[in-house]
Amino acid sequence: MQRTAFVRTMMLSAALLAAAPASAEVRIIQSPGGQVGPFLDLFEKVRESGERVVIDGPCLSACTLVLSIVPVERICVTRRAVLGFHAARSVDRRGHFYAEPEASEAVLQAYPGRVRDWISRHGGLSSQLLLLKGRELAAIYPRCR
Structure with missing residues (x-):
């Protein structure tokens, strides 16, 4: 990973996740995604911390x-929450994207069953962004109180 992309991803991660020690929660307010590695590291730390995750955008x-990564019972969603899924892809030095079907299948299998089922019912992971929100999302994850 290029250093600039890594630094940008880590800055985004820090800006997008606000930990509130008194309430022991992490709030995701807006994340466009990015390189997988930093997100995996970040969410492993959240899982180990025992904090609840509030998806609020x-x-x-x-x-x-x-x-x-974070147990289902420690995740809740607000009315503003939107989850966006697409197939895994790599980008070369020229900026060309390449499909990564094996990585896409691994990611799909790692999602909780109800999320996998929703993705499958909506055509599976592809280059198109699938958006899970509103009532469909609230049927899978509880609303935050």
Whole structure:
């Protein structure tokens, strides 16, 4: 990973996740995604911390890996929450994108069953962004109190 992309992803991660020690929660307010590695590291730390995750805005692409790492019972969503899923892809030095079907399948299998089922019912992971929100999202994850 290029250093600039890594630094930008880490800055985004820090800006998008606001920890509130008194309430022991992490709030995702807006995340366009990014490189997978930093998100995996970040969500592993959140899982180990025992904090609850509040999804309170768009959580797209690599951000949705939170669903695979943090236990379901520690995730809630607000009315503003939107989850965005697409197939895994790589980008070369020229900026060309390449499909990563094996990575897409691994990511899909890592999601909780109800999320996998929703993705499958909506055509599966592809280059198109699938948005899970509103009542459909609230049927899978509880609303935050």
